[in-house]
Amino acid sequence: xxxxxxxxxxxxxxxxxxxxxxxxxxxxxxxxxxxxxxxxxxxxxxxxxxxxxxxxxxxxxxxxxxxxxxxxxxxxxxxxxxxxxxxxxxxxxxxxxxxxxxxxxxxxxxxxxxxxxxxxxxxxxxxxxxxxxxxxxxxxxxxxxxxxxxxxxxxxxxxxxxxxxxxxxxxxxxxxxxxx
Numbered sequence: 314x315x316x317x318x319x320x321x322x323x324x325x326x327x328x329x330x331x332x333x334x335x336x337x338x339x340x341x342x343x344x345x346x347x348x349x350x351x352x353x354x355x356x357x358x359x360x361x362x363x364x365x366x367x368x369x370x371x372x373x374x375x376x377x378x379x380x381x382x383x384x385x386x387x388x389x390x391x392x393x394x395x396x397x398x399x400x401x402x403x404x405x406x407x408x409x410x411x412x413x414x415x416x417x418x419x420x421x422x423x424x425x426x427x428x429x430x431x432x433x434x435x436x437x438x439x440x441x442x443x444x445x446x447x448x449x450x451x452x453x454x455x456x457x458x459x460x461x462x463x464x465x466x467x468x469x470x471x472x473x474x475x476x477x478x479x480x481x482x483x484x485x486x487x488x489x490x491x492x493x
Contacts, residue, residue: 314341316376321360321387323370331374332356338376338383348491351470352383355487358466359387362404363485366397381492387485393478401483404467405476412477412484425480 316334321327335356339349356374364370372389391397402410413422467474473488 314338314378316378319374321370321372321374323364327374328360331360334374334376335385338378342378342381342383342491344381344491351489351491355383355385355467355470355489359385359485359487362467363387363389363391363483366391366400382488382490384486384488389483389485390481391483393481393483398478401476401478401485404474404485406468406471406474410478411475411486412479421479425478 316338319327319331319334321331332353335353336349339352344352356376360370360372360374363372370389372387375386377384377386402408405411410422413419467487471487471489473486475486475488477484477486
């Protein structure tokens with residue numbers, strides 16, 4: 314089952330519909346009431362985290378279900394800088410940019426990181442994971458009161474979190490299996 318694509322705006326438009334879609338998908342997967350609350354929590358925290366990091370939300374949300382496994386997707390275009398990028402990458406299960414696959418993906422990721430750093434000397438590593446993100450010129454672009462609460466909740470309730478960044482486009486996917 315693939316849910317409807319729901320647009321979420323900074324004004325809050327679409328958020329209630331996205332949460333209702335999470336409950337509908339949970340019912341389709343025949344989840345218990347407790348599991349349904351967990352699915353709804355994941356949807357809430359994904360939207361809250363993007364809002365905390367970007368300040369504005371203009372996103373698309375959808376859910377895919379297969380058996381008792383749900384994958385939540387949130388795609389958003391945000392103003393990116395080094396600190397925001399680092400926070401997003403640190404959210405992922407594997408601490409890597411999911412969009413940086415293959416030679417061209419790694420090359421594009423290298424140039425995007427170099428442009429965000431403002432650094433003139435930056436050596437390309439064979440494996441992008443070997444090379445830490447350069448220090449950004451601006452350390453905080455997101456809500457300075459953000460305490461990583463959303464990220465810690467997502468990491469505790471999800472089986473896998475993937476973050477793909479290409480330019481200013483971010484796709485977050487959170488996968489959780491309730492068949493345990």
